[in-house]
Amino acid sequence: MVKVFIYPATSLILSDMVARFGHTPLSSAVAIRERIQTPGLESPPLQITPEEPKKGLKWAAVEVPAGVRGRMSLYGPMVEAAEAAIIINDADFSFGCMGCARTNELIKFLLREKKIPKLDLNYPKNEEEGVQFVSAIKTFLTDLGGAK
Amino acid sequence: MTPPVRIAQISCGPDYAGVQAEINAAAQEVNGEIFFPDIALKDIRRDFDSFGLDVKSPDLKLAIARAKALVDGRVDADAVFIATCFRCAEAAIVRNELRRYIHENSKLPVVSYSFTERTTSGTLLTRMEALTTIARRRALLARETQSGITLGLDSGSATTKAVVMKDNQIIGTGWEPTTEVLKSANSVIEHALAEAGITMKEIEAIGTTGYGRFLVGKELNADLIQEELTVNSKGAVYLADRQHGPATVIDIGGMDNKAIAVMDGIPGTFTMGGICAGASGRFLEMTAKRLGVDITELGPLAMKGMGVHVPMNSYCIVFGTQSLVNALAAGSSREDVAAAACHSVAEQVFEQQLQEVDIKEPVIMVGGTSLIEGLVHAMGELLQTKIVVPHHSQYIGSVGSALLASGFIKDE
Numbered sequence: 001m002v003k004v005f006i007y008p009a010t011s012l013i014l015s016d017m018v019a020r021f022g023h024t025p026l027s028s029a030v031a032i033r034e035r036i037q038t039p040g041l042e043s044p045p046l047q048i049t050p051e052e053p054k055k056g057l058k059w060a061a062v063e064v065p066a067g068v069r070g071r072m073s074l075y076g077p078m079v080e081a082a083e084a085a086i087i088i089n090d091a092d093f094s095f096g097c098m099g100c101a102r103t104n105e106l107i108k109f110l111l112r113e114k115k116i117p118k119l120d121l122n123y124p125k126n127e128e129e130g131v132q133f134v135s136a137i138k139t140f141l142t143d144l145g146g147a148k
Numbered sequence: 149m150t151p152p153v154r155i156a157q158i159s160c161g162p163d164y165a166g167v168q169a170e171i172n173a174a175a176q177e178v179n180g181e182i183f184f185p186d187i188a189l190k191d192i193r194r195d196f197d198s199f200g201l202d203v204k205s206p207d208l209k210l211a212i213a214r215a216k217a218l219v220d221g222r223v224d225a226d227a228v229f230i231a232t233c234f235r236c237a238e239a240a241i242v243r244n245e246l247r248r249y250i251h252e253n254s255k256l257p258v259v260s261y262s263f264t265e266r267t268t269s270g271t272l273l274t275r276m277e278a279l280t281t282i283a284r285r286r287a288l289l290a291r292e293t294q295s296g297i298t299l300g301l302d303s304g305s306a307t308t309k310a311v312v313m314k315d316n317q318i319i320g321t322g323w324e325p326t327t328e329v330l331k332s333a334n335s336v337i338e339h340a341l342a343e344a345g346i347t348m349k350e351i352e353a354i355g356t357t358g359y360g361r362f363l364v365g366k367e368l369n370a371d372l373i374q375e376e377l378t379v380n381s382k383g384a385v386y387l388a389d390r391q392h393g394p395a396t397v398i399d400i401g402g403m404d405n406k407a408i409a410v411m412d413g414i415p416g417t418f419t420m421g422g423i424c425a426g427a428s429g430r431f432l433e434m435t436a437k438r439l440g441v442d443i444t445e446l447g448p449l450a451m452k453g454m455g456v457h458v459p460m461n462s463y464c465i466v467f468g469t470q471s472l473v474n475a476l477a478a479g480s481s482r483e484d485v486a487a488a489a490c491h492s493v494a495e496q497v498f499e500q501q502l503q504e505v506d507i508k509e510p511v512i513m514v515g516g517t518s519l520i521e522g523l524v525h526a527m528g529e530l531l532q533t534k535i536v537v538p539h540h541s542q543y544i545g546s547v548g549s550a551l552l553a554s555g556f557i558k559d560e
Contacts, residue, residue: 032189033189034188034189035186035187035188035189036184036186036187036188036189036192036210037184037186038163038184039157039159039162039163039168039184040159040160040161040163040164040207040210041206041207041210043163044163044164047169048163048164048165048166049166050165050166050167050265050266051166052164052166052265053164053165053166053264053265054265063235064235065161065165065233065234065235065236065239066161066164066165066166066167066233066234066263066264066265067160067161067162067164067165067233067236068161068164068233068236069165069265070161070163070164070165070166070265071164093189093192093193093206094189097206098206099160099161099205099206099207099210100160100161100164100205100206100207101203101204101205101206101208101238102205102236102238
């Protein structure tokens, strides 16, 4: 059983799949709602204080915007703890969404740089791609030693 | 109790930067209420595509969709606050374009701000106050003439100014550097009253503005206590006799600078820069001191010089002054150094603030620094326009306060 970082970290579907195979999902587990009434698409449920951007300095330098560093204070430790990663590129908002493109670039880079098993996929555009998409994730999670 | 002014927040990053609570606190302090325009996921896809600005960050796509919802009238608001992370280029483009889009397509007052994790509610207070003033006091801000006998007091960070007005005329003025806020206020009021030849009992209404407005306003039992963004805009178009149509007001102050796009005397968008002494009147004060001239002589001196002859390596008040000292030591003339200092301040305001408002003529410069001829000239060159400096421009806050306060006279 391994710790699997999922990207987008807000994807409940991915988080659920990882857990079903007996692994531990590393995610922010924020549901993307149909209606958005918060500052951002994946506004944190916890109270982030001005201290978090300072903690984020471990992953991004001081000239990097505070919003990126605040996000990295949450995701950075998860990336470090990850033993495997699933990265879904260009996902639909409803699948899972992370609001800042610069943070997303940095997280994906840090994951790709890590010598851990990774699955790097594009979000499916039709049903056929959808079947292949699910199958690839299942195979990846099984190969990690997960339960079928 | 007056219902709160509903301020729509369009932003990217304040929650993760840890400053959302500060934004909310600043709004609450001036009886404003921050809310996030409620839109559906499908609106984001549609509105982002139709807006045509192909940004990558989903929260910026959300910001675009929210701006469209406000302009289309799908969401009701009294004012708009746009905020994105400082140093994010993608967000800066969106912030600028959305500010312009909302300003041109709606009547909503807009202020934009780029925050760091160090942004506090105190920094945001004057901006929020201006937003709520514009939303709440449109009728008062539409006032074009002063009536009765009124007193306006501007308690600024560097200087305190007072003006007594009677029947649309300035009849008394007072000015002195701010030391103790109340003491300075009483002193300039005394001077203005003496010059006007009237007593305090004859004053029918009082208005205060500037950093010390609350303290002085409470002491004087003022009818109007209002931030300097709306007051100075009103004072500027009134004194320059440009009360109708567009105008741009620039006020380079002792502690912060204001650039305000005005329509019919009411601010539409504005920026308030600050806490950089290198872009303030303080820098020019230091230069004057170093050159051994009074601040009133710096402007004429600069007009005789050529700033380009002096290498300025920094906008910073410390290192910039060092550049000026080095230039003097290397043989530069005092005139050239004075001109270089004026150019440095004008250029920094131009680069860092005037990009955030749409400059429309006439450009009106006000405040004490507008009397420094070299600074006005440098700004005119950068903007490629003839700058208007109205009479009594150093008393702009006091005049605006006296003008607006006359709306509180009982018989009115």
